[in-house]
Amino acid sequence: MVNIGKSVIIKGELSGSEDLTIEGQVEGKIELRQNVLTIGPNGKIKAQVFAKSIIVQGEVHGNVTATERVDIRDNGSVDGDLSAPRVAIADGAHFRGAIDMQRQGVKADGKPESKPETGKAAETKPATSSSTSSNAPQQQPAAGLAASSGR
């Protein structure tokens, strides 16, 4: 399990093959197609999000796609479209958008799903851009995660 702390701001593309918890801010795109993504209570995401399973406790602006399940917890907030075979939205959660719950496997952006690669990173791009808030040290993505600026 990898944790992105609440002082970390990532702008660009974030991908990997480990479960990930985000307490910071991410703008761009997040891909964890074989893993669980948790957006913690402090997490603020402005991105297209793809993962096996997604738990939202913080804020997401963007479309969210999961191959198994999306779970918006109490106080979680999503402004965007959800796509997953199973969706759970808690009573205190905020959601605005559309929900697509087709039974067949969800294939984000129409691409076939890749086979799971356990124990190593799905992508090996080095972290080229990861900006942090002024009073916090820059944090490199952990092994199994790759962040790229996409610019």
Next chain:
Amino acid sequence: MRTALPALFPWGSRRRGEPEPATIAAPAIPETTAASKVLPKFLAALSHYASPALLDLGPVIGANVAFFGDRLACRIQVEDLYADIEAQARQDAADGLWQAISKRLTPHASASFDGILCWDVFDYLDRATGQALAARLASLLRPGGVLYGFFGTTAVELLHYTRFVVEDQNTFRQRSYPATPVRRNVLVTRDITRMFDPLAVTESVLLKTSTRETLFRKPAG
């Protein structure tokens, strides 16, 4: 003219100094369970679609998303019109309500939904706004599509909104939450039929709660 009428017809007016009649207030509804006779028909009408598109005009309710997702493997678009109604009521700006609703529904193309869940939203709308919304919803439905709604039959002051939480295809729970008071717009069956033209009423059941549960269908082709 209106002020002269009481002088001409004193038996129809209140005596000077007589207090205004008390407004009948809708009783607050503790969470209750109610049987539905029309919801199974709504589900049956959508069951032959591979992945129907639903438009839900109520607040987001996780249990309903899970229910309709499991039953229909559908795409659900949530547009909470009650939020717009409440926002306008708080501003005491009924004139802006249709603009707010229209703006919310504008992104959706005509004939883009197979089913629409109206719940009891028309109870909170004035006649003109209701008429405009009914016409817009009729255009949003695909041919053969169905619209499900409730219509109160008693003219009361509505002090709450209701969340309709579907438990199973025959049962839903009603949870109330506070509303800025608004007089219910009571529609008789004839008005409802005209308002939703060209949709046809296929089921209409008067519940014990004096609410009419109704299913409309858009004629195919």
